Amino acid sequence: MSRPKGKHNGQDTARKIKTVARQQMEKYGTAGLTLRGIAKEMGITAPAIYNYYPRLEDLITALIVDAFNALAEAMHAAAVETSHSSYAARIQAIVGAYRQWAVENPVDFQLIYGNPIPGYSAPAELTTPLARKPFIELMQVYVEAMNTGALHIPTEYQDLPDSVAQYIDGWGQRVGTPIPAPLFGQIISGWGRIHGLVMLELTHHIQPVIGDPAAFYSYEVNAYLQRLELLSPK
Amino acid sequence: MSRPKGKHNGQDTARKIKTVARQQMEKYGTAGLTLRGIAKEMGITAPAIYNYYPRLEDLITALIVDAFNALAEAMHAAAVETSHSSYAARIQAIVGAYRQWAVENPVDFQLIYGNPIPGYSAPAELTTPLARKPFIELMQVYVEAMNTGALHIPTEYQDLPDSVAQYIDGWGQRVGTPIPAPLFGQIISGWGRIHGLVMLELTHHIQPVIGDPAAFYSYEVNAYLQRLELLSPK
DNA sequence: TGTACATCAGTGAACGCGCGTTCACTGATGTAC
DNA sequence: TGTACATCAGTGAACGCGCGTTCACTGATGTAC
Numbered sequence: 001m002s003r004p005k006g007k008h009n010g011q012d013t014a015r016k017i018k019t020v021a022r023q024q025m026e027k028y029g030t031a032g033l034t035l036r037g038i039a040k041e042m043g044i045t046a047p048a049i050y051n052y053y054p055r056l057e058d059l060i061t062a063l064i065v066d067a068f069n070a071l072a073e074a075m076h077a078a079a080v081e082t083s084h085s086s087y088a089a090r091i092q093a094i095v096g097a098y099r100q101w102a103v104e105n106p107v108d109f110q111l112i113y114g115n116p117i118p119g120y121s122a123p124a125e126l127t128t129p130l131a132r133k134p135f136i137e138l139m140q141v142y143v144e145a146m147n148t149g150a151l152h153i154p155t156e157y158q159d160l161p162d163s164v165a166q167y168i169d170g171w172g173q174r175v176g177t178p179i180p181a182p183l184f185g186q187i188i189s190g191w192g193r194i195h196g197l198v199m200l201e202l203t204h205h206i207q208p209v210i211g212d213p214a215a216f217y218s219y220e221v222n223a224y225l226q227r228l229e230l231l232s233p234k
Numbered sequence: 235m236s237r238p239k240g241k242h243n244g245q246d247t248a249r250k251i252k253t254v255a256r257q258q259m260e261k262y263g264t265a266g267l268t269l270r271g272i273a274k275e276m277g278i279t280a281p282a283i284y285n286y287y288p289r290l291e292d293l294i295t296a297l298i299v300d301a302f303n304a305l306a307e308a309m310h311a312a313a314v315e316t317s318h319s320s321y322a323a324r325i326q327a328i329v330g331a332y333r334q335w336a337v338e339n340p341v342d343f344q345l346i347y348g349n350p351i352p353g354y355s356a357p358a359e360l361t362t363p364l365a366r367k368p369f370i371e372l373m374q375v376y377v378e379a380m381n382t383g384a385l386h387i388p389t390e391y392q393d394l395p396d397s398v399a400q401y402i403d404g405w406g407q408r409v410g411t412p413i414p415a416p417l418f419g420q421i422i423s424g425w426g427r428i429h430g431l432v433m434l435e436l437t438h439h440i441q442p443v444i445g446d447p448a449a450f451y452s453y454e455v456n457a458y459l460q461r462l463e464l465l466s467p468k
Numbered sequence: 469t470g471t472a473c474a475t476c477a478g479t480g481a482a483c484g485c486g487c488g489t490t491c492a493c494t495g496a497t498g499t500a501c
Numbered sequence: 502t503g504t505a506c507a508t509c510a511g512t513g514a515a516c517g518c519g520c521g522t523t524c525a526c527t528g529a530t531g532t533a534c
Binding site: 028029031032110114117131132157159163164166167185189191193194195197200203210211220222233234 | 353422430446454
C-alpha cells in the first residue's frame, strides 16, 4: 500500500499504455498495433515502453487478459444486478451484456474471438480458463431454472451426440452441479446464436440485411427463452 | 477463344498468384500477406506481380471476390444436388455446405466474415451483392416449403420487430416472392446460429467446450428443422 | 540543513529488416514481310 | 526460309519508410547520513 509518494507511479503508465494501445487498435485494427505508434501518441519514445512491457507480445497478452476479464466482469455485473429477478430476466441480462460489451468494445471482442494477430498466439493455458469464466455463472442460472422445474427442454434438443456428451462432466464440475445432456446442448445452441448475431453485427454483415441488430437480438433471445418456457408469448 | 499459342498465358499466372497468396495467408494470417512473400514463394521477383495486379489492394479485392463466389458456388452446388429431395434435406445440404466450405477454406471465410485487413477495406458496392448471393437460393427453399404448408413457423418467432420488418420487401424482390415476417425472422435466426457455430469453430473456441463441432452442428441444424416441422424427432 | 549516492523512467542514436513501389533494362517469343 | 521488328513477362537495383529492439546515456527524484 505504501507507494513512493511524489514519484511517478509505474502502474499508471502501464495502464496508460494499454489504453492508448486500445485506441490505436480501434484506429488501425488489431493487427495495426505498433510500439512506435503507441509511443508517438503518448508523447514518449518507443524504448520507454520497454520499461513496462519487455516485448510487444507481452503487451498484447496483457490486453487479451484484460479483455477476457472485462467481458466476464460485464456479464457478472449483469448477473448480480438481476440475481433476485426471474430466470428469464437474469438470462436476458447476462446475454444482453455479452452483446453490449462487444458492441461497446469491438476491438477487445475481436482480440478474444476474432482473427489471430499475425505472428502472435496467446498462451492457451492462460486463456482457456479466462474464456470459460463468463459462462460458468450463466450455466448455473440454467441449471437452477431446470432444477426448480421452471425450464423445460424442448423435444428437438433431446438427442445430444455422444461425442459431445462426454464433455459435460467437466462443465458440471466447474459449475458445481451436474448438467443434463439436453440442457447442455440447449445452452451451447444459445451461445452459438448470440455469438453469431454479435459477430455478424461487428463485421457489418447483418445491418444491410435486417437494419436493426439490437432489436433483432432481443427478439432472438426472447424466442429462445419462450421455447424454454421461461418466458410466455405476448 | 483464340489465345496466343506457345506463349505464356497471363491468366494462368494471375491465378497462380492468387493461389500462392491464399497459401501465404494460411501460413501467416490474412494480415500477413505480402507481395514479396508471394513472389519469393513463386520463384519470381516482386515487381513481376505488378504485371497482373497494379496494387496489392487489387490482389486482395480479387481474393475476396473469389471467396464470395466460391462460397456461393459451394452452397449452390449443394442446392442443385438435393433439388429433388425433401425440404429438410435441401436446407441441411445448403447450410452444411456453409460450414463445410468454411472449415475447408478458413482463410477465405475470414476474408469474407473476419477481421478487416489493416489499411484495406473492400468496396461495398462490390461486396454487398456478392454477400447476398448465397442466401437468395436458401430463402427460396424456405418460402416454397412454407407455401406448400410443409413448414410451420413456431409461435416464439411470431413478433418480428417493426424496425426489422421493413427490410423484408427488398429480400422478397430479390427472392422473387413475398416473405412473411415471422419466416424472415426465423431464417435470420438460422443464419445467426450456423454462423456463430462456424466462427467459434474457426477461432478454436468451441472445441474445448464440446469436442466435436461437426456433430454439434448437425444436431443444431436438425433441432432447427424439427422445430419447423420439416423433420420429425427420431 | 546540506551533501553524496542510488534509483530508474525516459532519451536519442543506431542496428538490421522487410515492406510496397518505381524504373530502366533484358531477353525470349510471336509477327510481318 | 530468313530477317527485322514489336511485344511484354520478368529482372535487379534502388527509393523511402516504419518496424522491433539494443544500448549507453541523462537527469530528475528519493534516500542515507
